[in-house]
Amino acid sequence: MIYPIEVNDLYYKYEGNLREILNGVNLKVVEGEAVAIVGLSGCGKSTLLYNICGIIPHIYKGEARGQVKIWGKNILDMKLPEIATKVGIVFQDPDTQLFSPTVENEIAFGPENLCVAREEIGLRIERVLKIVNMEKYRLENPNSLSGGQKQLIAIASVLAMETEILLFDEILSQIDHEGKIKIREVIKELKGEGKTIVLIEHDLDNLQIADRVLQLKDGKLEEFKDGETVGLNRA
Amino acid sequence: MVKLLDSIGLKSVNFGYIKGKKIIKNIDIDINIKDITCIIGPNGSGKTTLGKLMMGILRPDSGEIYLVGEDIAEMSLGQIGRKIGYLFQNPEKQFFSNTVEDEIKFIPEIKGLDKKYIEEKTALLLDLFQLNHIKNSFPLKLSQGEKQRLALAAILVNEPGYLILDEPTKGLDVERRKVLVQVLKKLHGEGIGMTVITHDYAFIDQISDRILKMHEGEIVEDKRNER
Ligand SMILES: Nc1ncnc2c1ncn2[C@@H]1O[C@H](COP(=O)(O)OP(=O)(O)OP(=O)(O)O)[C@@H](O)[C@H]1O
Ligand SMILES: Nc1ncnc2c1ncn2[C@@H]1O[C@H](COP(=O)(O)OP(=O)(O)OP(=O)(O)O)[C@@H](O)[C@H]1O
Ligand SMILES: [Mg+2]
Ligand SMILES: [Mg+2]
Numbered sequence: 001m002i003y004p005i006e007v008n009d010l011y012y013k014y015e016g017n018l019r020e021i022l023n024g025v026n027l028k029v030v031e032g033e034a035v036a037i038v039g040l041s042g043c044g045k046s047t048l049l050y051n052i053c054g055i056i057p058h059i060y061k062g063e064a065r066g067q068v069k070i071w072g073k074n075i076l077d078m079k080l081p082e083i084a085t086k087v088g089i090v091f092q093d094p095d096t097q098l099f100s101p102t103v104e105n106e107i108a109f110g111p112e113n114l115c116v117a118r119e120e121i122g123l124r125i126e127r128v129l130k131i132v133n134m135e136k137y138r139l140e141n142p143n144s145l146s147g148g149q150k151q152l153i154a155i156a157s158v159l160a161m162e163t164e165i166l167l168f169d170e171i172l173s174q175i176d177h178e179g180k181i182k183i184r185e186v187i188k189e190l191k192g193e194g195k196t197i198v199l200i201e202h203d204l205d206n207l208q209i210a211d212r213v214l215q216l217k218d219g220k221l222e223e224f225k226d227g228e229t230v231g232l233n234r235a
Numbered sequence: 236m237v238k239l240l241d242s243i244g245l246k247s248v249n250f251g252y253i254k255g256k257k258i259i260k261n262i263d264i265d266i267n268i269k270d271i272t273c274i275i276g277p278n279g280s281g282k283t284t285l286g287k288l289m290m291g292i293l294r295p296d297s298g299e300i301y302l303v304g305e306d307i308a309e310m311s312l313g314q315i316g317r318k319i320g321y322l323f324q325n326p327e328k329q330f331f332s333n334t335v336e337d338e339i340k341f342i343p344e345i346k347g348l349d350k351k352y353i354e355e356k357t358a359l360l361l362d363l364f365q366l367n368h369i370k371n372s373f374p375l376k377l378s379q380g381e382k383q384r385l386a387l388a389a390i391l392v393n394e395p396g397y398l399i400l401d402e403p404t405k406g407l408d409v410e411r412r413k414v415l416v417q418v419l420k421k422l423h424g425e426g427i428g429m430t431v432i433t434h435d436y437a438f439i440d441q442i443s444d445r446i447l448k449m450h451e452g453e454i455v456e457d458k459r460n461e462r
Contacts, residue, residue: 014376041380041408042369092379092406095325144252147324147402148278148434170379173405174324176277176434202408 002072004165004196005029005052010066011219012047012056021047023219025066031164034187034197036210038224043216045200046092049167051075052198054083070165085114088163090171092200094154098142103134103153106142110161121160128156131186133179148174155183166190168199172206184209240304242267243289243397243430248298250288258284259295260452266445268303268397268428271419273439273460275432276449282432283324285449286399289430291315320395324402324432326386330374335366338374339389346393353392360388363418365411380406387415391422398422398429404438416441 005027012022021044029035039045050056057064058080068075070086088110091097100106104125111121129135132152137145142153151174158166168187172180187209191197201207213224242265250259258281266272266289274282287293288300291307300307307315323329332338339360343353361367364384369377374385383406390398403419404412419429419442433439439446440460448456 039408041384041406041411042378046378093325093327095328146279146283152278170406174278174402174434177436179278202406 003028003069004031004071005198006067006069006072007048007052008067008069010048010051010068011064012044012051013063014047014060015062017062020063020219022051025216025219025221027214027221029196029198031196032191032194033212034191034199034210036207036213037198037200037216037221038202038207038213039216044219045216046169048216049089049169049198049200053087053089053167054078054080055089058083081113084110084161084163086163087165087167088158088161089167090154090158090169092169092171092173094147094150097154097157098150101141102139103129103142103145104138106153107157107160110157114161124160124162128159131159131182132156133182148176148179151175152179159186164194165196166198168197170200170202172201172203180206239265239301241269242301242303244299244301245289246299246301248288248295248300250284250293250295252284258452259288261298262452262454264447264454264457266430269426270428270444271423271442272428272430272445272447273433273443274430274447274449275434275439280449281452282449283401286321286401286430286432290319290321290399292321318395319397319399320390320393322386322390322398322400322403324405327375327377327382329386330382332374334371335374335377335385336361336370338385339392342389342393356392360392363414364388365414380408380411383407384411387418391418396427398427399432400429401432402434403431404433404435412438 007025007027010022010025011020013020025048037045050060051068054075070083098106100109107125107128108121111124129138132155134149134152142150151171155171172183175183184206187197207213214221215224244265245262248259248262249257251257276282288295291310291312302318330338332341336357339357340353361370364387366384369381377385403415407415443460446458446460447454
């Protein structure tokens, strides 16, 4: 069977670090599935996502062993732009993601690189801004937005790329109560459309949207058992 | 206006980042410096802006802000900083040291505090916030939750008399969140008050004396929380 995401016995150590962060990770995600990953801060959740979207090893060096495949193709045999047509990632820190002079440019950037037609890009900008309820901020500079607003624009930018695989790294951490409810609904809809989703979460409330919850511990993924021991917050 | 000696007082405070677009609208409020006051409200309602005004990082377009009776317009950032510890919503932008440990020690060392005292206090905080195993790491390479814990440690090492914390539980797992609640409750018990900006309702419930709700630059609700 070919999986949208397949990770086989993955080990990873950052350059200059002594210990391995990932220590034999195995993961298969099927099409249309939403998998949540939980685990204590610093255990390597973001690192795992970097491995799935190719930032590791294409940008961050370090020692990697094992295999990551996107739709059956080894990530080492793919260039970053090719991976970007298939995998979209919303980073944990929106500041690392936003760099354009206006919100509109920011959202257009991804689709433009995927050579989406101009008219279609315009439609997508409108659609995603509506989803995150930020239509009023279309011409603002992302740098002059509040923390939560930045996070919303980071989400909107990735949604506009309409990739089949979506990686969400604690994307609700600065979003207000109503916004959280809305984005959770959006994620459910995306799943309904057949998108494959991996999300990282500390909040129990946000885990309800997942089909499966896995725990990253000691560098390995295991079945999630007890909410208290893996670092979940009950809001 | 009576300049209350036990409060941070805002008197008709207005502020906008750009002309003609008011972000803080005529806010009048006294915040008791012994209380844990939580500020809540939707994204973009002006919570961070208000915190930065209280800290003197932003200066009001009109109105006055008093810190225990002193007009902060007449105080430098450094003077305010010696009284209030401030946690930025995105604290990693403030990091400048090469290691986690040095980041914590930097300010106390500049102040010329006793070396032995600094060593002990730093060790205590590294332990408390579970940063020991990464004390030699480069702060900008930490995970998000580790950065948050480092920023908190680097503030508390200065033993501030008051705290303004912008989203302190962001990125913290339940274990670390428990530690933070304990730490803040202990400080509160020692007479240190704080203003906490947060979306985290469970946290508010555990810790707040008073809850202020903002909406489009105004305080629209003000209530006590009976813990
Ligand atoms: N570029 C880097 N170089 C060296 N070490 C790093 C680097 N990035 C992360 N680390 C370390 O690797 C470990 C795992 O980091 P990672 O960001 O994957 O954790 P996480 O599970 O996402 O944590 P959090 O919940 O706090 O975001 C941490 O201890 C961190 O300090
Ligand atoms: N540097 C800036 N320049 C211009 N406008 C800004 C700047 N920073 C914030 N704003 C605007 O001011 C308003 C209030 O922002 P603020 O950061 O105070 O909100 P907040 O309540 O803290 O929101 P969040 O919950 O998302 O952190 C927002 O509309 C935002 O777009
Ligand atoms: Mg992370
Ligand atoms: Mg804010």
